[in-house]
Amino acid sequence: MKTVLFVCIHNAGRSQMAEALFNRVAHGKARGVSAGTRPVDHVHPEVVQAMREIGIGLAGKKPQSLTMEMMDAADRVITMGCMGDASCPAALVPSEDWALDDPAGKPIETVRRIRDQIEARVEALAKDMGIIP
Numbered sequence: 001m002k003t004v005l006f007v008c009i010h011n012a013g014r015s016q017m018a019e020a021l022f023n024r025v026a027h028g029k030a031r032g033v034s035a036g037t038r039p040v041d042h043v044h045p046e047v048v049q050a051m052r053e054i055g056i057g058l059a060g061k062k063p064q065s066l067t068m069e070m071m072d073a074a075d076r077v078i079t080m081g082c083m084g085d086a087s088c089p090a091a092l093v094p095s096e097d098w099a100l101d102d103p104a105g106k107p108i109e110t111v112r113r114i115r116d117q118i119e120a121r122v123e124a125l126a127k128d129m130g131i132i133p
Helices: 014-026 045-052 068-073 108-128
Strands: 002-008 030-036 076-079
Touching: 002 014, 002 068, 014 030, 014 045, 014 108, 045 108
Parallel strands: 002 030, 002 076
Antiparallel strands: none
């Protein structure tokens, strides 16, 4: 099964949304996973709220650390805002960077906009990979 790895710094916002949205659109034909270069303790509350509004629950998700094994197992690596971080995988494996705002501490309207941007990119990625028509 093809795997897409979504990476951001804290694994508490963008990468969590991308993983959940990718898994929803892929319907088991591929799998999304996410990790952070410096994960925090929990997914940002505003991200949990924005995703709950579209029927995706992230309240129980725990951010996790990026590992070389994750990068080696991935067919595609998508980074989100970690390009300036010394531990960003962009220099280690072929990757694509989605320059997206960090939703941490932003008003819910901004988080919804970021969520919708991620959703559009995830759908385009799934089409490009031949996962959805």
